[in-house]
Amino acid sequence: MTKNVSLIRSNSLSDVAEYAYASTAPADSRLIFLAGSCPLDEDGATVAVGDYAGQAAKCVENMQIALRAAGATIEDVLSTRVLVASARQADLVSAWEVVRDAFGSHDVPSTLLGVTVLGYDDQLVEIEAVAAVRD
Numbered sequence: 001m002t003k004n005v006s007l008i009r010s011n012s013l014s015d016v017a018e019y020a021y022a023s024t025a026p027a028d029s030r031l032i033f034l035a036g037s038c039p040l041d042e043d044g045a046t047v048a049v050g051d052y053a054g055q056a057a058k059c060v061e062n063m064q065i066a067l068r069a070a071g072a073t074i075e076d077v078l079s080t081r082v083l084v085a086s087a088r089q090a091d092l093v094s095a096w097e098v099v100r101d102a103f104g105s106h107d108v109p110s111t112l113l114g115v116t117v118l119g120y121d122d123q124l125v126e127i128e129a130v131a132a133v134r135d
Contacts, residue, residue, distance in 0.1 A: 004029060004076050004132050007108065018100050019107045023078045025132030032070045032133065036083070036126040037063035038119070046122040052084065052091045055125040056098035063127055072131045074103060080110045081128040085118045095125045 007020035025031070039047050039055035040062065048054025064074055082099050084092045096112050118126050 004134055005078055005106075005108070007106070018096075019110045021109060023109055025078055026134060029132035029134050031078075032067070032072055032076075032131040034063060034066050034070075034129045034131070036128045037066065038123060038126050040120065046120050049122045050124075052086070052094040052124050053098050055123070056082075056095040056127070057102075059125050059127045060099060060102040063129055067129075067131060070131070070133075071135075072133045075106050076131040076133050077103070077106070077108050078130045078132050079108050082110060082112045083115050083118060083126040083128070084113065085116065085124045086114055089114075091124075099127060 004025055006024045008022040008024065009020050013021055037059040039058035041047050041058075046055075047058050067073055067076065080099065080103075082092075082096060084095045086092060092112050092114050099110070100107070118124065
């Protein structure tokens with residue numbers, strides 16, 4: 001947990017979830033709304049075709065690049081939404097485990113969704129995030 005983001009847990013909710021249930025940022029924080037991070041290389045090609053974990057790893061890498069460009073780090077993230085193009089829970093879990101591991105102890109509130117299709121050819125995973133920093 002950083003000084004910018006406070007993670008909130010509740011003893012009244014299940015501890016099965018692998019993330020905090022809420023987060024807050026100080027009132028004087030600058031919020032950063034990231035576009036969905038996609039599994040694209042520098043040339044715009046989709047990487048790790050057919051590999052949920054591989055695409056999730058590339059999404060995390062690209063998210064960290066966008067965070068740095070905005071003056072933030074992964075520890076400044078308030079919440080995420082992980083979109084996975086699959087109706088199979090195992091595929092969602094495969095992507096989620098990569099995202100969860102990337103965040104480590106900064107286990108921000110997250111939503112994991114199975115969707116029918118994503119925007120790029122062969123895309124299976126996308127990660128949305130909101131961060132907060134103090135300038």
